[in-house]
Amino acid sequence: MVTKTADQKKTCKNSKGAGEGTAGAYRIIPHTADTGLSIEAPSLEGLFFQAALGLFQLLTGVSCRRLHFAGSSVVTIAAPDLEGLFVDWLNELIYLLETEHQYTIASSLSVEVAAPHRGQADEKANGKIEARNDRGVRLRAETRSRPVSGGPAVTSEIKAATYHNLKIEEDTDGIWRATVILDL
Amino acid sequence: MTQNWKGFLKRVDGNCWEISESYGDYMRVPGRIFASEELLDDILSDNALQQVANVASLPGIVRYSLAMPDIHWGYGFPIGGVAVTDPDRGGVISPGGVGYDINCGVRILRTNLSLPEVKRKLPELADSLYKRVPSGVGSKGPITLDNDELNQVLSHGSAWAVMEGYGWDEDLEYTEAGGALPGADARKVSAKAQKRGFNQLGTLGSGNHFLEIQVVDAIYDEKVAEAYGLELGMVCVAIHSGSRGLGHQVCSDYLSVMNRAVKDYEIDLPDRQLACAPLNSREGRDYSAAMAGAANYAWANRQCLTHYVRKITSEVFGASPEDLGMGLVYDVAHNIAKWEKHEVDGEEKTLCVHRKGATRSFPPGHPDVPERYREAGQPLLVPGDMGTFSYMLAGLEGAMLKTFGSACHGAGRRMSRSAAKKSISGKELKQELHRQGIIVRAASNVTIAEEAPEAYKDVNLVVGATEGAGLAARVARMRPLAVVKG
Numbered sequence: 001m002v003t004k005t006a007d008q009k010k011t012c013k014n015s016k017g018a019g020e021g022t023a024g025a026y027r028i029i030p031h032t033a034d035t036g037l038s039i040e041a042p043s044l045e046g047l048f049f050q051a052a053l054g055l056f057q058l059l060t061g062v063s064c065r066r067l068h069f070a071g072s073s074v075v076t077i078a079a080p081d082l083e084g085l086f087v088d089w090l091n092e093l094i095y096l097l098e099t100e101h102q103y104t105i106a107s108s109l110s111v112e113v114a115a116p117h118r119g120q121a122d123e124k125a126n127g128k129i130e131a132r133n134d135r136g137v138r139l140r141a142e143t144r145s146r147p148v149s150g151g152p153a154v155t156s157e158i159k160a161a162t163y164h165n166l167k168i169e170e171d172t173d174g175i176w177r178a179t180v181i182l183d184l
Numbered sequence: 185m186t187q188n189w190k191g192f193l194k195r196v197d198g199n200c201w202e203i204s205e206s207y208g209d210y211m212r213v214p215g216r217i218f219a220s221e222e223l224l225d226d227i228l229s230d231n232a233l234q235q236v237a238n239v240a241s242l243p244g245i246v247r248y249s250l251a252m253p254d255i256h257w258g259y260g261f262p263i264g265g266v267a268v269t270d271p272d273r274g275g276v277i278s279p280g281g282v283g284y285d286i287n288c289g290v291r292i293l294r295t296n297l298s299l300p301e302v303k304r305k306l307p308e309l310a311d312s313l314y315k316r317v318p319s320g321v322g323s324k325g326p327i328t329l330d331n332d333e334l335n336q337v338l339s340h341g342s343a344w345a346v347m348e349g350y351g352w353d354e355d356l357e358y359t360e361a362g363g364a365l366p367g368a369d370a371r372k373v374s375a376k377a378q379k380r381g382f383n384q385l386g387t388l389g390s391g392n393h394f395l396e397i398q399v400v401d402a403i404y405d406e407k408v409a410e411a412y413g414l415e416l417g418m419v420c421v422a423i424h425s426g427s428r429g430l431g432h433q434v435c436s437d438y439l440s441v442m443n444r445a446v447k448d449y450e451i452d453l454p455d456r457q458l459a460c461a462p463l464n465s466r467e468g469r470d471y472s473a474a475m476a477g478a479a480n481y482a483w484a485n486r487q488c489l490t491h492y493v494r495k496i497t498s499e500v501f502g503a504s505p506e507d508l509g510m511g512l513v514y515d516v517a518h519n520i521a522k523w524e525k526h527e528v529d530g531e532e533k534t535l536c537v538h539r540k541g542a543t544r545s546f547p548p549g550h551p552d553v554p555e556r557y558r559e560a561g562q563p564l565l566v567p568g569d570m571g572t573f574s575y576m577l578a579g580l581e582g583a584m585l586k587t588f589g590s591a592c593h594g595a596g597r598r599m600s601r602s603a604a605k606k607s608i609s610g611k612e613l614k615q616e617l618h619r620q621g622i623i624v625r626a627a628s629n630v631t632i633a634e635e636a637p638e639a640y641k642d643v644n645l646v647v648g649a650t651e652g653a654g655l656a657a658r659v660a661r662m663r664p665l666a667v668v669k670g
Contacts, residue, residue: 098384155393
C-alpha cells in the first residue's frame with residue numbers, strides 16, 4: 001500500500017497553510033443553477049481538507065477561519081477512484097450536517113491509493129499517476145465539528161456534491177487541483 | 185462553454201428544433217428541443233444542448249432525447265430533459281435523469297376567498313406561514329418518524345399522511361399517481377437516507393422551494409377552469425417542495441452504485457453523471473425501488489405541508505379549511521422516472537419515462553387523469569419565478585405524440601446564484617416586490633436575490649412555447665400576492 005499521511009493538530013483558526021497536508025486554497029465559482037468550488041493544494045490531502053472549508057462557506061456564507069471546532073471523530077470512505085472519493089467526502093459532510101446538526105471539517109487526513117494488481121501498471125503520463133484501478137482509493141479523516149445551534153446558520157441548503165466535470169489532477173508543478181459543482 | 189451548432193441544429197417547425205445524430209457518434213437517437221427562437225438564445229448560452237446530445241447516448245433510448253422550453257444546464261441530464269427507455273431494448277434507468285431532489289414537485293390548493301377578503305390579513309397569513317411552516321434547513325422538522333413509520337411513508341406516500349390526519353381522502357385522487365408509486369422498497373433505501381428522512385417530513389427546504397399565495401388574475405379557457413374549480417379572482421396557495429435529504433441521499437447512493445454498474449455492463453457514456461444500469465438488472469431494479477420510495481416520501485411531505493397550510497390559513501381567517509374550500513386542485517412531480525404506457529411504432533409499450541425538471545402532461549380522455557378532469561385533460565401548474573406569474577395548463581394530445589406526455593415545469597434559471605447575488609440586491613428587490621404589492625418572507629435577503637426574476641427565463645415565453653408546440657394549453661394565470669421561502 002502506498003500511504004501518504006499528514007498531521008494537523010491545530011483547529012481551523014490556524015489552518016491556512018499551517019501543517020503539512022492542509023495547505024491550499026478554495027474559491028467559490030458560479031454555476032447556472034447551483035454553486036461550485038475551485039480548489040488547489042500542494043498535496044492531495046490538502047485538496048480534501050480545503051474542500052471541507054469551502055463547503056462550510058457555501059453552507060453558511062462565512063469562512064470558518066475564526067471559528068472554534070471541537071471534538072474528535074473519524075470518517076473513513078472507500079471509492080473506486082479519486083473523484084468518487086472526493087464526492088463521497090463532501091456528501092458525508094452534508095450527511096453529518098443533516099443528521100448530527102454539526103458542521104464538520106478535517107483536522108488530519110490520509111488518502112490511500114491501493115497498489116495495482118500484479119501485472120497492472122499505473123498509468124503515468126506527464127508525471128501524473130492515475131489512481132484508477134479496481135482496488136480503489138480510501139480516505140481516513142480525523143474530524144472536528146461545531147454545532148449548527150452555535151452558529152452561523154445554514155443559509156444555503158446543499159443537496160449534494162456532483163461529478164459534473166470533476167477531475168482530480170496533479171500538475172507538473174506538484175499542485176493538485178479540483179473543481180466541484182454542488183447542487184443547491 | 186458554448187458549441188457551434190451550425191449544421192447540426194435544424195428547425196423542425198415553429199417551436200421545435202432537432203440535433204442531428206451525426207453531431208456525436210455516441211448519439212443513438214436525435215435530440216429534440218421544444219422552444220421558441222427567443223428562448224433558444226438563452227438555451228445556447230449555457231450549453232444545455234450538449235447535455236441533450238449526451239442523453240441521446242443512453243442504451244435503449246426511444247425516439248429522441250427531449251428538451252422542454254425551460255431547459256437549462258443540469259447534472260448529466262439537463263433540467264427540462266425527458267428521456268424514455270425501453271426495457272426490451274436494453275433500456276437503462278439513470279439517477280441523473282431524475283435528479284437529486286427526487287419528486288420535487290408542486291401542488292396548488294384552491295380557496296373560496298377573493299383578494300379583497302384576503303388583502304387585510306395577507307401580512308398576517310404570510311408571517312404565520314413563514315414562522316410556522318418549517319424550512320428544515322439545518323434543523324429538525326415537526327414530525328419525527330420511527331423505523332416502521334418511515335417504512336410506511338416510503339411505501340404509501342400521500343396515503344400514509346392522509347391516514348395520519350395530514351389531509352383529506354380526496355387529496356389522493358388529485359395527486360399524480362395517487363400520491364404513491366408502486367414498487368417502492370424501503371430495503372433499497374440506505375440506512376443513511378433513512379436517517380435523513382426520520383425528521384424532515386413536513387419541511388419545505390430552501391433554494392427554489394416555496395409557498396406562494398396567489399390570485400387567479402386571468403382565465404384563458406373558461407370550461408377547463410370550471411372543471412378545475414378555478415375562478416377569476418380566486419385566492420390559491422401553491423406549495424413547491426420535494427423529498428428533502430432522503431431523496432438527495434438516494435440519488436448520491438445510487439450514482440455510486442451506477443458508477444460501478446456502467447463498468448460491469450460495459451456502458452460507454454460521455455458524462456459520468458449519466459451513470460445508469462439496465463432496467464432489468466439488479467442495480468436498475470434496486471434504484472427503481474429506492475427512487476419510488478423517495479418519490480413517495482416527497483408526496484407525503486407535500487401532503488403534510490398541505491395540512492399545515494390549511495391549518496394556519498384556517499386560524500388566520502377563523503374558519504375551517506373545509507369552509508374555506510381549500511381543496512387540492514392537483515399535484516405534479518417534476519423529477520421522477522415512471523413506468524408508463526406509450527405507443528411506439530403502432531405498438532403500446534410499457535416504458536420508463538425519465539422527467540427531470542419536466543411535468544407529465546396527459547391529454548383529455550387519458551385514464552390516469554382524475555375523472556372530474558378527464559374531459560379537460562390533466563392540470564399542470566407551472567410556477568414562474570418569484571414575483572411573476574404562474575400558469576395553470578391542461579395537458580394536450582400533442583404531448584403524447586411528441587414528448588411521451590411531457591411538458592415544461594417552470595421558468596428555468598438563466599443566471600447563476602452568485603451572479604444573481606452580485607447583480608441584484610435582495611433588500612431592494614424585496615422593496616420593489618412590496619411596491620408591486622407582493623409580500624416576501626424569506627430567511628435572508630441573499631435567498632431573495634438568488635431567486636430574483638432576472639435569474640430566470642421569462643415564464644410567459646416558456647408557457648408560450650409549450651402551448652405553441654401543442655404540449656399543454658393555458659387555462660389560467662395566477663399572480664403572486666405573497667411568497668414564503670425557507
